[in-house]
Every structure is written in C-alpha cells, then in structure tokens.
Amino acid sequence: MNIAQLYEVYRNHPSIQTDTRQLKQGDIFFALKGPNFNGNAYAAAALEAGAVLAVIDEAEYNTQPERMMLTTDVLSTLQQLALHHRKQLKIPFLAITGTNGKTTTKELVSTVLAAEFKTTATIGNLNNHIGVPLTILRIPADAEIAVIEMGANHEHEIEAYCKIALPTHGIITNIGKAHLEGFGSPEGVRRAKGELYDFLRANEGTVFLCNEYPYLLEMSKGIPQVITYGQKDATYTGDPIADTALLSVKVTSNEATGLIPTQLVGAYNFPNVMAAVAVGLYFNIPGETIREAIAGYVPSNNRSQVIKQGTNTVIMDAYNANPSSMKAAIENFAGIEAAQKVLLLGGMMELGPDSVDEHQALVDLLQRTHWHAVVLVGGDFSKVKHPYIYMETAAAAAEWLRHQEFTDTYILIKGSRSMGMEKVIQ
Numbered sequence: 001m002n003i004a005q006l007y008e009v010y011r012n013h014p015s016i017q018t019d020t021r022q023l024k025q026g027d028i029f030f031a032l033k034g035p036n037f038n039g040n041a042y043a044a045a046a047l048e049a050g051a052v053l054a055v056i057d058e059a060e061y062n063t064q065p066e067r068m069m070l071t072t073d074v075l076s077t078l079q080q081l082a083l084h085h086r087k088q089l090k091i092p093f094l095a096i097t098g099t100n101g102k103t104t105t106k107e108l109v110s111t112v113l114a115a116e117f118k119t120t121a122t123i124g125n126l127n128n129h130i131g132v133p134l135t136i137l138r139i140p141a142d143a144e145i146a147v148i149e150m151g152a153n154h155e156h157e158i159e160a161y162c163k164i165a166l167p168t169h170g171i172i173t174n175i176g177k178a179h180l181e182g183f184g185s186p187e188g189v190r191r192a193k194g195e196l197y198d199f200l201r202a203n204e205g206t207v208f209l210c211n212e213y214p215y216l217l218e219m220s221k222g223i224p225q226v227i228t229y230g231q232k233d234a235t236y237t238g239d240p241i242a243d244t245a246l247l248s249v250k251v252t253s254n255e256a257t258g259l260i261p262t263q264l265v266g267a268y269n270f271p272n273v274m275a276a277v278a279v280g281l282y283f284n285i286p287g288e289t290i291r292e293a294i295a296g297y298v299p300s301n302n303r304s305q306v307i308k309q310g311t312n313t314v315i316m317d318a319y320n321a322n323p324s325s326m327k328a329a330i331e332n333f334a335g336i337e338a339a340q341k342v343l344l345l346g347g348m349m350e351l352g353p354d355s356v357d358e359h360q361a362l363v364d365l366l367q368r369t370h371w372h373a374v375v376l377v378g379g380d381f382s383k384v385k386h387p388y389i390y391m392e393t394a395a396a397a398a399e400w401l402r403h404q405e406f407t408d409t410y411i412l413i414k415g416s417r418s419m420g421m422e423k424v425i426q
C-alpha cells in the first residue's frame, strides 16, 4: 500500500488514533514508538478493537497483512499522509510559533476565526512532530481555515513542520529565552523560529507581527505581505490597560474600536490579544464579533489563571517557565495594585550552561521591588545568592503557604512544568 492508497482509506475513515487506550471503531491506528511502549505490539489489539487499518513498521507484528500496512517508519508515514491531505485543502493555513504565548495566541486567534469560519486548530499544545500531523489530519474537507501551532526545542524542527503544513500565513509571537539547551543560544532560538518566516518568504506568504519587537520587523524583511499590530504605527492598533490582574485592551483601529475586557492576566498578553484582533480584521470579521470572541476566552491548564481564595487572589501560572516569561510575569505582578504581594517561583528547566546565571538574573530583578514574601523553589534557585525563603519542592512550599494567614494578598505562582507548582495551592 502506498500513500495514495492509504489516503483512500483515510478519506472513508478520517480518524487517526495512535493509542489503543483511546481507540474507536473505524479509526486508523498508527503504531508509534515512544520511550515507554512499542506501538507495533498493540497493532493486533487495535484491529480487534475496531480499527480499519493498522500502520506498522516491524514485520514480526504483521499478523494480518490484509488489514495492516507495513512501512519503513510509522512516524514518517503519518507525516506523509498529513502532507498529502494538506495538499488537497485549498484554504488558508496559519502557523503560529514563538517562544511564549503560542497556545494562548492560537486559542484567541482560532476563537475569533471560528466565529465566522469553519476553523480547525491545534488542540492544547499538540505542536510537535506527532502533534502537527495529527492536527492536519483532523481537518475536515469542508474546513475554511486551519490554525496550526508549532513548538520546537531545536533548529530545523519548524522547517520540517512547514514542509508538512505548507502554511500560507504565519505568526511568530516573540523570540525569547527558552529550551536554550537544545537551541544553544538566543541566536539559535531566533534562527529556529525564523524558519517559519523563511518558508513564508519563499512561498509568497503573509505574516502578522507585533511591531513593538524590532527583531521581528528585521527578520520579516523580504516577506511579500507583513501585517503589523501594536500600540502605534501598526496596521492594527490598541492599548493595554493592565492596572488590575485582568488585562483589558482598548482597540483603536477604526474597524474595531472598543474595549475588550479579557479574562487573561497581565500586559504580556497584550500582543497575544492584538494578534487575534489583527487576524480577525484581516479576514474581514466584524469588530464587535472579534471583541466578543476574545472577551469570552478563558485560559485553562494553569496558564496565567486567576483563582480567588477567600480575600486572596492567586495568579496561577504554573504551566511553564523560562527567563523571558518569568521576567514578563514578575514585571507585570510588580505593576498590579495590591496591598500585599507574595511570589512562589519554581526553577526553570532546559536552560543549559546559562541556567544558574538566568536564575540569578531573576533574583536581581526581584530585588528591585518590595514584596511581602518571596519563596524560591528548587531547580537552580538552589545555586544562586538571594535574601529569600528557599524550599526544595512545591510540596514544601505548599506546606509553608498553609501556615501563613494571608488576607487581601495577591499571590503569583510560576515555575517550569516539571516543578509542578500548581501543587502549591492544592
């Protein structure tokens, strides 16, 4: 069976599954290999559970050749099938990458687009070599637009995803410091994220970018159509109002003038919101529809969520952390008007040789503001000089917090995913 024949099966059964634990009747099962399991070993079980076809890459598991497709590499077959499907879809494909705010921007943009168009977007942050093709293969034939999030922790990854998704439009949210272990340096991050612009430049694409980041303007040179958003001198303009925990955005572009009271924390979400305004206006969605869609979006999964606990307000930002998003969160927290502020910050992972310096830089930043209390938790915070409380784990920090009797206090909780800082208030 070749890709064209596999595509015929897919057209009749457009539902891909990589996990027998979630398999439904009529799915096509792709037997991926991972650190814990060899999907090939589950191919027969997939057929028993109702899969129409199992794609495998180890001959010894080819026990039902009439219902199995034996390839040289299942992952690569999944990616090739996604590309084949992509080529049938004559619709705009908007790719979103960047260091911070990819998922939030993708959610806001797709919420706005879905108000007018049949839109398929990445679920959660399924944004890697498996998530990108799976997202493309979820796009129905009658879709009108697709929004594809692309994550990366090393160079040439975004380039590879572009060759599968063939984006027509793109957003790099920003370039900051994250996954430095894999990218080698901030310059490596820039090159890697820039692979999206390289693709759009070579394929007459369109980019949307925040004109407050001069490096994005520089990087976008040579791209035929550049749509900008920001506070001034941009195609689409607005202003952030961030003196309370939740951000409001005053859109000042003629087409959509008005206030958007968002349910997002922090001025750092301003460009994420403006990206959604810009994309909506570009695709001729009415201003009021755009404002309503953005105002209705509620972040989930510990991405800058606001949680009320009695008279206290917790900003739960424990989904991930890196030097640039930590800096943004701390600066934003410093700007919030509150009687008493407490921070519990977990260590940042995957920073390579700069890790200790980056943790020290954050401590230096913290020291510029007076806080009621700061608790540093684990990671390379154990190796820096600081005047604050130090705890080894989120569980210990939770214990500390339980023993405080805070009232009318704002509490910021942030840290790398593996620190599990959400446990601090559980």
Ligand SMILES: CC(=O)N[C@H]1[C@@H](OP(=O)(O)OP(=O)(O)OC[C@H]2O[C@@H](n3ccc(=O)[nH]c3=O)[C@H](O)[C@@H]2O)O[C@H](CO)[C@@H](O)[C@@H]1O[C@H](C)C(=O)N[C@@H](C)C(=O)N[C@H](CCC(=O)N[C@@H](CCC[C@@H](N)C(=O)O)C(=O)O)C(=O)O
Pocket: 018, 019, 020, 021, 031, 032, 033, 034, 035, 036, 037, 038, 039, 042, 124, 125, 126, 127, 128, 129, 130, 131, 132, 134, 150, 151, 152, 153, 154, 157
């Ligand atoms: C392969 C796979 O999809 N694994 C998922 C699975 O893992 P599990 O622990 O079960 O084991 P294996 O991976 O070893 O299993 C191999 C296969 O066997 C199947 N199987 C197993 C048992 C069984 O009884 N039946 C079976 O069929 C199994 O389903 C496998 O197919 O489950 C985990 C829990 O749900 C998943 O976490 C795991 O998913 C992996 C990690 C994955 O890559 N999933 C993608 C769909 C995805 O997009 N995941 C995103 C990760 C996004 C991310 O981290 N992005 C980074 C940057 C990207 C860097 C990139 N280079 C990278 O390394 O990924 C960012 O900063 O944005 C997500 O989950 O959020």
Ligand SMILES: Nc1ncnc2c1ncn2[C@@H]1O[C@H](COP(=O)(O)OP(=O)(O)OP(=O)(O)O)[C@@H](O)[C@H]1O
Pocket: 098, 099, 100, 101, 102, 103, 104, 105, 125, 151, 173, 174, 268, 269, 271, 272, 302, 303, 304, 317, 319, 320, 324, 325, 328, 329
């Ligand atoms: N524009 C931004 N600038 C700085 N930090 C941001 C920005 N947007 C979001 N963040 C921070 O990043 C956190 C995660 O947001 P989001 O999931 O949207 O980012 P992401 O880039 O998709 O992350 P990941 O790569 O881990 O999937 C937020 O809770 C917030 O702390």
Ligand SMILES: C[C@@H](N)C(=O)N[C@H](C)C(=O)O
Pocket: 179, 319, 320, 321, 322, 349, 350, 415, 416, 417, 418
């Ligand atoms: C959650 C994952 N995509 C991520 O951003 N990881 C960084 C390194 C973190 O741990 O926060």
